[in-house]
Amino acid sequence: MDLFDRLEQWTSTPLLRLGSSQISLGSLILLAVLAGLLLYLMRQMNRWLREIVLVRLGVERGPREAIATITSYLLTSLILIIGLQAIGVDLSSLTVLAGVLGLGLSLGLQRLAASFFSGITLLIEQPIKVGDLVSLDGVLGTVEKISFRATAVRTLDHVHVIVPNDRLVDSNIINWSYQNTASRVHLPISVAYGTDPLWLTDALLTVARQDSRVLTQPAPTVWFRSFGDSTLNFELLFWTDRPELIEPIKSDLNFRIASEFERREIQIPFPQLVLHRHRSVTTSELPDDYLPSLLRRVDLFRDYDDSQIRWLIEKGRRRTCVVGDVLCREGELGEEFYLILNGRFSVQVKGREEAIATLESGNFFGELAVMLDIPRTATVVALEPGTLFVVDRNNLRHLLERCPNLSQVMAEQLAQRQQVLTNAGLLTPTANQSRPDQLRGILRRVLRL
Template sequence: MNWLLTQLQSMISALGKLFASPMFEIGNNRYSLSQLGSLVLIIIAVFWVSRGLSNWFKRGVLVRMGLDRGTREVIAAFIRYLFTLIGFLIVLQTAGVNLSSLTLIAGVVGIGLGFGLQNLASNFISGLTLLVEQPIRVGDFIEVNDLLGTVENISIRSTTVRTLDGVFVIVPNVKFVESNVVNWSYRDPRCRLHIPVGVAYGSDTLLVSEALLEAARKNQRVLSDPPPRVWFRSFGDSALVFELLVWINQPTESEPIKSSLNFQIERELRIRNVQVPFPQRDLHIRNLDEVLPLFHPNGHTGDPDSRKPLPEMAVAEPQKAAPKPPSNLALRDLLRRISYFEQCSDAELLQLIEYGYRQLFPADQVVCQEDTPGDSFYLILKGSVEIFSKRVEQYIATLNEGEFFGEMSLLLGISRSATVRTLEDTILFVIERNDLQRLLENHRGLADQIAQKLMERQQTLREMGILSEFSEETPLLKIRRRLQTLFGI
């Protein structure tokens, strides 16, 4: 037993001398295995401390500074690399390593990186480029090489992208430098979606445009500015090909938005009896007389006299379709009932439909409230409304088909001066603030009537004490100047 202990102590002593004896020489200093091991452990600790400091700085100081996620990630990465480099140099200097003596080693390592580690070196340089130039940042929604997803992390060698299916993909940084990258979140997150729609030949193109625009406006995730548009793309093999173009500010939700739009488009087309055709082919038979006997039920193959004539069937006279009620008329037909637009062509009506949309209000419903911000202009297509002031408890006017309201709040930049309530089932053509400019540019006569009517209504409201804050020197010329200032017309 004592002999075994003696042998064990001698082995430990020999190992101790082996680790303690200098075996490596760097510059003018000699180092043992134990010193090198301690140096490696200290360098690992430096990496760990640098990472901890950068995470604390990112989650503490940078968050309180109000910086966005991408900027925080970039600054934290530079802090981590800077602390690591400084700590590495301090450790080597403390260990007595002459840094000037590492020049030759660094040159040899550089040559090795250049020839043997080309991909690693290119990814390293690409990572530095991404961190400095920031063409993509953490949190951006990007598309590269048919990969669509959100950037979760950018490191020196690779970038982590989370796809729409929740799959994390590690992409080498060189892909973002050498390939075309679509950054949906760069500067402005707004992007336009293209929804193709095919309808049967013979469909009313204006009716199709109205249905597509109505579907877009009913989707709350579709932006009203820029407004949706409809393009007639082509005459397809089996259908007239349209395309609905809408703007969104949530690029990560593009696929769900497309799906909801398709559901709504199908519903709007079905309401208007617009058919979506199946792919079809026309078959023309030249020798029809020779082919018909082959399908005769009695099996005769050639004698035309053997074919029994079909019984005569009574043909009912076509009945005239009952006139549609105004609420079921196409928007084009409702607009043509208004004197401003009765002479418009189909192309002009198509532009008009793109400016606004119709909205049905039941009887005794408030359209807009007094003292609320005004952001819409209303044209009465059918029905009538009552205008009154709750503040002075006084009736102001009744407007009928062909008249308009809501222009005062938009043009004068004030809150609604009165409350508007429907007297019966009423259809209104609603035009948002951003689309009113284009409408007045193309219909100068309507602009003049709006200016004239605005002056008259302003005078009436001043006499009632509702617009007492405006002076008596607001003539028609000033209203026209207001139109020029706001809309450039």
């Protein structure tokens, strides 16, 4: 008998019996070859589905990974069935064996089975998907992969943490990316006793608005948390749509707050016991750019208490300018309303060499473009260094509702601009109303806009 005959006899000799099927070495080799080939084809098909088909269909990363993973599970099961049938195994004969193995697996591999079905649940329901930023047991990171047993999470330090799927289903998890990525961040700040809360609020909001990663809406706010043993405890609350950058944003804001505190001479206390005689700071000793004082110099806000002034500071911001600065330009769209705190400003229109008006402290401009959604009707230029209180479109309505005197003054000024109001549809040229009724009608329309 030659070598090939011996080899054929050796590979065809039955090794074991499954029901009516006999399994030989040749059958096992054939099963391995088929399984390897089919697994290779399955991986290529899975990659093609994930990286080409679903991408072109516009499917997001999380659902794309879920579809690809479930598809790989189904194909793997199909490959196993095809391989067993190819070597002549009668699948019906495996029923009893499968039942016995299932009982043993259910007893000995309960945790693995729980992780597997938890993974299926995650892929189908998608409370967590690939690409989400999650926090679990103090670990903050991005979901990189959801497999049949565990989920891989990459932390901000690029360390991969493997979390069993059943923990993700049974535990409380913070998903920063679920439905909406906008998140509110609390930044605690402590200052020394004697610090003016309004002066501090202005400083913190100024710093927050300088960071482009801090959302303007909802606007940042400052909360007075508590009176400490040696500190006044505040919190700067701001919103960001980059939750993965919360810690870098807080770090950058802390650097800027330290610089702003040094510039404004705001002291950050440390534990100490000091005996001293307190001397109250008078109004004359406050800095010239103290925003609450600037606001109270305007007749509209002269009688406002500290809580009302703080509300104003939260809804608007300070803007300083030098000679020649153009605050708004005729014909451009406008998103901001300006209230002059100090300085003089020239109002110019095209076609006229001389200014049509000069605005000073207490005057305002920019309200037409913001409220009527029309282009700027004039260009405003600074004649001298000045300070303005700027309110954006979103906060102007709140300001008018809380400040009825400002609403009345604005209605008075709008009534003087009959041509602009007529073109905007707020005033008809044949109106027979008395002036008070006309002002109330204009004001109602303005608030509604």
